[in-house]
Amino acid sequence: MEVTIATGRQRGVRLIGAAQRSAASAPSAASAPPQLALSLALPDGSSLVPVVRIGEYVRLGQVVAWSPDCEGTPLHASVSGQVSAIELRDAIGMSARMPAIVIDNDGRDERDPGLIPVADYTLRSAEELLARIEAGGIVGLGGAAFPTHLKLAPTPSTPVETLVINGVECEPGIQCDDMLMRYRAESMLFGAQVMLHIVGAGRCVIAIEADKPEAIAATRTAVKAAGDARLSVAIVPTYYPAGGERQLIEFLFGTQVPAGGLPRDVGVVCQNVGTAAAIATLIRTGEPLVSRLVTVTGLGVAFPRTLEVRLGTPLSHLIEECGGYTPDITRLIAGGMMMGVALPHDALAVAKTTHCVIAATAADLVPRGPAMPCIRCGDCAEACPSHLLPQELYRHAVEEDDAGLARFGITDCIECGCCDAVCPSQLPLVSVFGAARRQLQVNTVTTERRDLARQRFNAHTQRLAVEQAERQRRLKERRPAGRKDE
Numbered sequence: 001m002e003v004t005i006a007t008g009r010q011r012g013v014r015l016i017g018a019a020q021r022s023a024a025s026a027p028s029a030a031s032a033p034p035q036l037a038l039s040l041a042l043p044d045g046s047s048l049v050p051v052v053r054i055g056e057y058v059r060l061g062q063v064v065a066w067s068p069d070c071e072g073t074p075l076h077a078s079v080s081g082q083v084s085a086i087e088l089r090d091a092i093g094m095s096a097r098m099p100a101i102v103i104d105n106d107g108r109d110e111r112d113p114g115l116i117p118v119a120d121y122t123l124r125s126a127e128e129l130l131a132r133i134e135a136g137g138i139v140g141l142g143g144a145a146f147p148t149h150l151k152l153a154p155t156p157s158t159p160v161e162t163l164v165i166n167g168v169e170c171e172p173g174i175q176c177d178d179m180l181m182r183y184r185a186e187s188m189l190f191g192a193q194v195m196l197h198i199v200g201a202g203r204c205v206i207a208i209e210a211d212k213p214e215a216i217a218a219t220r221t222a223v224k225a226a227g228d229a230r231l232s233v234a235i236v237p238t239y240y241p242a243g244g245e246r247q248l249i250e251f252l253f254g255t256q257v258p259a260g261g262l263p264r265d266v267g268v269v270c271q272n273v274g275t276a277a278a279i280a281t282l283i284r285t286g287e288p289l290v291s292r293l294v295t296v297t298g299l300g301v302a303f304p305r306t307l308e309v310r311l312g313t314p315l316s317h318l319i320e321e322c323g324g325y326t327p328d329i330t331r332l333i334a335g336g337m338m339m340g341v342a343l344p345h346d347a348l349a350v351a352k353t354t355h356c357v358i359a360a361t362a363a364d365l366v367p368r369g370p371a372m373p374c375i376r377c378g379d380c381a382e383a384c385p386s387h388l389l390p391q392e393l394y395r396h397a398v399e400e401d402d403a404g405l406a407r408f409g410i411t412d413c414i415e416c417g418c419c420d421a422v423c424p425s426q427l428p429l430v431s432v433f434g435a436a437r438r439q440l441q442v443n444t445v446t447t448e449r450r451d452l453a454r455q456r457f458n459a460h461t462q463r464l465a466v467e468q469a470e471r472q473r474r475l476k477e478r479r480p481a482g483r484k485d486e
Contacts, residue, residue, distance in 0.1 A: 011385040012239045012247070013418045015172050015338070027179045027293055029308040030321045032079050034105050036312030037349040040065050041091040041098035042072045043145050050101055056083045061112040061288050064101050073137045073147045077103060078290040078310040080110040092334045092348050093341055100349070103312065115286035126154060126198045133279060136288040137352075141274030142166060142177075142243070143335070145353045148275055152198050160199040161267035164252065165192050165206040165276055167215065168236050168243035171336025174356040176293035177273045179306045181208065181215035184277055185222035189231060191276030194283055196230060199269055203230050206273075207248055211238040240338060241416045245270045247385045259412055274355075294350060296322045300329030300359030309350050315357055316346040328361040337364070338417040372425040380419035380429065386412045390419040390429050397436035402443055410437050 040048040048065035052058055058077040065075040085102040121129060134149040154160075165188065169177045180188060192204050206223070208216050216235065223231045234252055236242050246257045248270065255266045263270055278289050290311055297304040302323030309318060315332065319325060333340040334348075335356055358364065380390035388409050396404030410433065419429045 011383065011387065011418075012170075012241055012416075013383050013421055014239050015421075025305070026183050027176075027306040027308055030310070030313065030318060032105055032107070032109075032310050033313050033317040035084070035102060035314075036078060036105060036310060037089055037100045037102050037314070038064060038075055038078070038312040039089065039091040039098055039100045039349060039351050040075065041094050041351070042067070043093075043353065045094070046072075047099050048072055048075055050086050050099070052083050052086075052101065054083055054086055057081070058083060058103060059110045059112040061115045061286075061290060064103075073134060073139055073149075074288070075101075075311075076137055076288045076290050077112075078312050079103060079105040080108050081106040090344065090348050092343065092351055092354060111287075115288070117286040118283045121194050121283050122197060126200075129194065129198050129283075132282065136278075136282040138275060138278050138282060138289050139352050140272055141278065141292055141352065141355065142272035143339075143353055143355060148271065148279070151269060151271070152195060154199065155264065158264045159267065160201045160264065160269050161203070162253070162269075163192065163196055163199060163201045163204040164248065164263075164268055164270040165204060165273055166243060166245070166248060166270050167206060167208045167212075167219070167273045168248060169209065169212075170238075170240040170243040171338050171340075171356075173295065173297045173358060174336050175295045175297075175306050176355050178212050178215050179295075180273055180277055180293055181212070182218050185215075185218045186225070187280040188219075188273050188276045189222050189226050189228075190284070191278070191280035192231065192271075193226075193228060194279050195269075195271060195276065201230075201269070203232065205232055205234050205252060207234045207236050207252060209238050209242060210235050240418065241385055241414070244385060244414055244416065246414075259409060289352065292350070292352065292354070294318065294354055295356045296359070297356065298333075298359040298364055299361040300326050300331075300364070302326055309354075311350055311352065313350045314346065315343070315348055315350065318350070318357060319346060319359065325359060326361070328363075329359050330362050330365065331360045333358040333360055337366075338421070339415065368428075369426045371427050374425055374427060377424060379422040379424065383418040383422045385416060385418060386414055388413060390433070393433060393436070394427060394429055397432050400436075400439075402440050405436055405440055410440060413437060 048067050050065050052064045058064060059080045060077060062077045063074045064077050081104045083101060084104045088097040089100040091098040118124060130149045130153060138148040139145040167177050167181050196204055206219055220233050223233060236251060241247060245263055249263055249268050250256050257263055257266055281287055291308055293306055294309045295306045296318050301319060305322050307321060332343040332346055334343055334354060335341060374391055376391060384390055392408045393410055413433050415430050415434050417430050423429060
């Protein structure tokens with residue numbers, strides 16, 4: 001893989017030759033495996049709570065787990081069948097085993113009777129549609145899996161002027177969004193119109209990278225057919241990570257999202273093209289999020305494809321659907337070559353965050369040499385899409401200087417790996433920054449708890465002093481006139 005620093009007003013890198021074997025054929029539905037494991041893990045490390053029991057029969061689309069604290073969305077059965085186990089299993093992106101609901105597929109796909117479409121969404125209020133989206137388990141399908149209903153929820157203080165539908169897949173090899181725009185552009189635009197109705201924005205920009213001519217043509221055709229003046233297509237230069245929300249907003253509108261802020265602070269809401277299509281399916285059929293497009297690529301798989309995959313499908317089943325492994329397989333990766341995570345085995349299951357699986361060989365991987373001292377060349381700062389100074393962040397991370405990390409904006413690091421890719425000293429910058437940010441969060445929480453405990457202690461001490469003074473006053477008032485204490 002060749003890496004060069006992007007030039008122009010965009011910040012990032014250009015990637016050439018990273019896992020470019022994804023097939024160009026239309027996405028097809030993968031067969032449903034005989035057994036699925038629906039992971040209850042949430043991106044923050046917590047987990048959903050099961051609402052079904054072992055031995056219970058479940059239908060396609062039935063809620064099997066939910067979030068009691070509203071930090072996640074409900075999880076639905078992706079097939080009909082019997083719950084055979086609720087147990088701890090390895091989950092993609094999790095360091096510890098997480099609970100999962102195992103369903104034995106009966107092959108009938110018997111739908112839950114409560115799956116009812118919305119006849120005319122324009123007659124429904126934003127609150128009602130948001131409730132439907134929440135109940136449908138819709139999350140951001142670009143990888144972050146943030147609950148869509150929370151992102152779309154109205155806030156009077158920050159009205160939404162523009163909805164951005166993000167079709168920028170900046171990591172080479174990932175094609176699920178590209179394929180969706182090529183073959184399901186109409187569905188994506190319908191979902192975008194539903195979201196426009198919810199947020200009340202006056203325009204919607206569908207952003208697509210310049211290296212996706214088929215997706216651009218199909219989307220433009222669908223926009224013309226929709227006849228909706230609010231819809232338009234914007235072409236984004238091909239560089240990494242052009243698909244980041246902040247980077248995309250800056251390129252499209254010349255506006256920077258403030259540090260620590262959200263896109264809504266500048267009047268913008270971004271949603272992935274897959275999320276828009278999932279909303280369209282929910283509104284039109286009543287079916288919740290039970291499947292998603294997944295790209296299977298890399299030199300280590302026989303026939304790379306993009307497939308419509310049921311949630312809970314083992315990765316081994318996907319590899320079989322693509323003709324199996326080649327003899328040179330070296331590593332299995334979930335995600336892209338820049339931000340993906342290496343997997344210990346292929347028994348892990350597809351989750352809402354799974355958009356790509358790379359069966360990598362040695363030719364797909366860039367070998368990392370031994371780390372050397374920083375030479376202060378500044379390449380990392382030149383490439384950083386978040387306008388940070390990685391060399392300074394690295395110094396403060398090594399020194400475990402929380403104040404320095406906060407001052408240089410560690411919380412704005414998106415861990416994209418651009419600094420890693422261009423560092424001539426081969427420093428493991430991203431892993432160091434990730435660990436430092438997580439430790440800073442822990443330290444911040446610990447400090448807040450300590451400060452709160454101190455405030456409570458001081459308030460308790462002050463209250464005791466006031467009570468003691470009041471007792472002394474009352475005691476003095478009860479003493480007979482002229483009496484003196486000995």
